[in-house]
Structure formats: C-alpha cells, structure tokens
Amino acid sequence: MNDPTRTNIENWLTYAEELGLAPFYRDRAIQEQSNPPAAIAIEAAAEIPGPMPKPKQSSALIAAAPIKPAVTFFPTAAGPTLFEAADRIQGDTLEIIRTDLGECTRCKLHKTRNKIVFGDGSEKADLVFVGEGPGHDEDIQGLPFVGRAGKLLTQMIEAMGLQRKDVYICNVVKCRPPENRMPERDEIAACSPFLIRQIDAIHPKVIVCLGATAAQMLLNTNRSISAFRGEWLEYRGTRLLATYHPAYLLRNPAAKSEVWKDLQKVMSVLGLKPKSAGAAASQR
Numbered sequence: 581m582n583d584p585t586r587t588n589i590e591n592w593l594t595y596a597e598e599l600g601l602a603p604f605y606r607d608r609a610i611q612e613q614s615n616p617p618a619a620i621a622i623e624a625a626a627e628i629p630g631p632m633p634k635p636k637q638s639s640a641l642i643a644a645a646p647i648k649p650a651v652t653f654f655p656t657a658a659g660p661t662l663f664e665a666a667d668r669i670q671g672d673t674l675e676i677i678r679t680d681l682g683e684c685t686r687c688k689l690h691k692t693r694n695k696i697v698f699g700d701g702s703e704k705a706d707l708v709f710v711g712e713g714p715g716h717d718e719d720i721q722g723l724p725f726v727g728r729a730g731k732l733l734t735q736m737i738e739a740m741g742l743q744r745k746d747v748y749i750c751n752v753v754k755c756r757p758p759e760n761r762m763p764e765r766d767e768i769a770a771c772s773p774f775l776i777r778q779i780d781a782i783h784p785k786v787i788v789c790l791g792a793t794a795a796q797m798l799l800n801t802n803r804s805i806s807a808f809r810g811e812w813l814e815y816r817g818t819r820l821l822a823t824y825h826p827a828y829l830l831r832n833p834a835a836k837s838e839v840w841k842d843l844q845k846v847m848s849v850l851g852l853k854p855k856s857a858g859a860a861a862s863q864r
C-alpha cells in the first residue's frame with residue numbers, strides 16, 4: 581500500500597473512532613469475510629479511501645420524484661462512504677450508541693447545551709419520528725418534543741391510535757442550537773452518525789421526518805420539502821415519509837389537514853386505526 585493511501589485510510593479510521601464508530605469497522609471486517617454487504621436503498625459510494633465523503637443523490641428521491649435533480653446536497657459526515665457501503669452494525673443497541681455518544685463535545689453545540697437529548701421511546705418501535713433539534717424545554721428536560729410543538733406531536737401520535745411509548749422520537753442534532761436556530765452543517769455532520777445508528781438499531785417499518793432538516797439530512801438532498809412531502813420514499817430499505825414540522829403547524833394550523841393525510845398513509849401501512857373520531861377530528 582502506498583503512503584498516501586495508507587495515510588488516507590488512517591485518517592478515515594481516526595475520524596470513525598472520533599465519531600464513536602469503531603465497532604462499525606470491526607463489524608464490517610468480520611461480515612465482509614463471510615458475507616458481502618447487502619444491497620441497500622441509497623447508492624453506495626464504493627471505496628473508503630478518498631479525500632472526503634462524496635455526497636450522492638438518494639436513489640429513493642430519483643425513483644420517487646420525476647423532478648429535476650437537486651443541484652447540491654448536504655455533505656453529511658454520515659455520508660455514503662462510511663455507511664452505505666455496509667450493512668447495519670450487528671448487535672448495535674440504543675444503549676451502546678448512547679454510551680458511544682458520551683458527554684459529547686464533537687461540535688460547538690455542546691458549549692451552550694444543558695442536556696443532551698438522545699431520543700425517547702421504544703427500541704422496538706415500528707415508527708420513528710425524526711425532528712430537527714431540541715428547543716428550550718427539551719434542553720432542560722433532556723427529552724425530545726416536550727414543548728409546545730411536542731404537545732402537538734403527542735396529540736398527532738395519539739390520534740394515530742398510538743402512545744408516545746409505542747414510537748421512537750429523536751432529532752437530527754442532539755443538543756439545542758442557540759436561539760433555536762437551524763442546526764449548521766458541521767453540527768449535523770458531527771451528530772448524524774448517531775441518528776443513523778439509532779434508526780438502524782431500531783429498524784422501524786416507517787420513518788416520519790418532521791420538517792425539512794430531517795428529511796434533507798436522511799435523504800441527502802437540499803430539495804424543498806414541498807417537492808416530496810407526503811410521498812413514500814426509501815431510506816436504507818425503510819419506508820420514509822416527510823411531513824411538516826409540528827412547530828410549522830403551530831404557525832400555520834391550516835396545514836394540519838395535510839399532515840393528517842400524511843399520517844393516515846402511515847397508519848395504513850402500519851395497520852393502525854384512529855384512536856377516536858374526536859382525536860382524529862382535532863387533526864383536521
């Protein structure tokens with residue numbers, strides 16, 4: 581192996597180590613000896629050595645939307661070269677991922693956070709909701725979606741005939757961005773590998789992205805959410821649907837009916853019936 585290649589691989593391994601992904605590499609080495617990695621939904625960028633992760637367009641989006649391809653894409657650290665060339669980490673659990681995350685200082689959000697908001701709900705959930713990032717109440721309590729937008733999300737979940745404990749709720753970033761600003765690229769890049777592992781560990785039947793940030797990150801696109809909201813897409817072999825963020829619904833209650841239609845699609849896939857006519861009506 582020549583020196584530049586060796587250095588490149590060493591850099592990648594150090595990078596993975598810093599992200600808490602060392603088990604990924606060990607696991608993949610074992611898997612690849614006996615069993616080539618399974619094909620996965622989003623295209624693989626083949627080789628590990630390379631100057632930077634190469635952002636690629638999601639095949640899910642290409643397949644699902646006959647719209648012109650987006651021009652640029654989020655260069656997430658969770659990017660294709662690290663994750664998409666391999667299958668899930670065997671035996672990964674939420675507990676292991678939480679331990680790997682530790683008292684995270686990987687991005688600047690740690691300086692202003694109060695509590696890390698890792699995620700909440702069932703590890704066996706069929707349905708995972710992914711939001712953007714913790715707000716004030718979440719930062720205080722260390723739990724996702726517990727403020728005003730969270731109360732609306734809870735109502736939506738209950739209208740679907742579920743309880744919060746039946747689903748899993750998490751965010752693209754685990755620490756509150758100051759003043760509730762949008763998470764920045766470097767913050768998403770540092771945090772998203774943990775979200776990807778969480779989703780892999782849960783292996784839900786359906787992922788619902790709440791708002792553009794989650795959808796754009798998981799689908800690796802910068803397309804406006806309005807281009808694909810309410811459509812079935814695919815993320816690493818799992819059905820994914822993006823809908824409006826509950827905070828948006830607080831500002832635009834008229835959009836609730838659209839979201840309810842989206843959630844009814846999810847219910848149909850999961851075989852769920854609305855809890856009560858009243859609960860469902862409150863979403864319309």
Ligand code: URA
Nearest residue numbers: 711712713714724725
């Ligand atoms: N908004 C989010 O995106 N996530 C939360 O946890 C709370 C509000």
